[in-house]
Amino acid sequence: QKEVEQDPGPLSVPEGAIVSLNCTYSNSAFQYFMWYRQYSRKGPELLMYTYSSGNKEDGRFTAQVDKSSKYISLFIRDSQPSDSATYLCAMSRTSDTGRRALTFGSGTRLQVQP
Amino acid sequence: DSGVTQTPKHLITATGQRVTLRCSPRSGDLSVYWYQQSLDQGLQFLIQYYNGEERAKGNILERFSAQQFPDLHSELNLSSLELGDSALYFCASSVAAGDGNTIYFGEGSWLTVV
Numbered sequence: 707q708k709e710v711e712q713d714p715g716p717l718s719v720p721e722g723a724i725v726s727l728n729c730t731y732s733n734s735a736f737q738y739f740m741w742y743r744q745y746s747r748k749g750p751e752l753l754m755y756t757y758s759s760g761n762k763e764d765g766r767f768t769a770q771v772d773k774s775s776k777y778i779s780l781f782i783r784d785s786q787p788s789d790s791a792t793y794l795c796a797m798s799r800t801s802d803t804g805r806r807a808l809t810f811g812s813g814t815r816l817q818v819q820p
Numbered sequence: 821d822s823g824v825t826q827t828p829k830h831l832i833t834a835t836g837q838r839v840t841l842r843c844s845p846r847s848g849d850l851s852v853y854w855y856q857q858s859l860d861q862g863l864q865f866l867i868q869y870y871n872g873e874e875r876a877k878g879n880i881l882e883r884f885s886a887q888q889f890p891d892l893h894s895e896l897n898l899s900s901l902e903l904g905d906s907a908l909y910f911c912a913s914s915v916a917a918g919d920g921n922t923i924y925f926g927e928g929s930w931l932t933v934v
Contacts, residue, residue: 742925747908747930748927748928749822749824749910749912749925749926749927749928750863750910750925751822751925752922752923752924755922794863807853807868807876807878808853808865808923809865810862810863810865811862812862813862813863
């Protein structure tokens with residue numbers, strides 16, 4: 707079983723729809739949770755990050771973390787064709803030595819139809 | 821533009837050969853990460869350096885090696901290349917080992933082994 711599970715999609719929605727993207731994870735040591743957006747053959751771009759549980763909002767994007775359920779979500783309101791990309795969740799933990807490395811989900815491909 | 825610079829953007833080489841990928845982190849960032857992204861494996865963490873020293877090791881093959889130089893740029897050396905090494909190789913950087921949640925990615929180096 708992978709540490710981070712993410713539905714690969716593709717997820718196709720009409721323009722203006724609310725999009726919900728999700729990841730589940732198994733390691734309760736994860737403390738930092740991120741969402742990256744990746745356009746085809748481009749580098750992942752950091753969209754949101756949260757620490758521990760809770761919500762964070764930035765414009766049309768809202769990130770939610772539920773550590774009790776080991777479940778994180780990204781909501782995109784008023785989706786636009788330019789939002790069409792692959793969305794990767796990522797998470798990290800701090801070991802005793804302070805080392806950090808991100809563990810990524812496999813990514814969900816989103817298509818927003820005009 | 822994330823500020824992380826990778827060269828070359830594309831390269832094609834034959835099996836058994838050796839290549840070097842180069843990365844310049846964002847100005848002020850001390851930590852450099854290398855990731856491999858292939859179609860079937862997603863984004864896989866290879867290795868992290870912090871201020872010239874190896875900090876964390878992921879799924880890096882023995883045929884691969886990396887280093888970070890005093891000017892903080894990093895190189896990833898891939899040797900005895902196999903067809904399965906064809907992938908996008910990303911470099912990423914962050915300010916410090918204690919700030920791993922804000923990791924910024926370069927545009928990647930696309931390696932094709934023929």
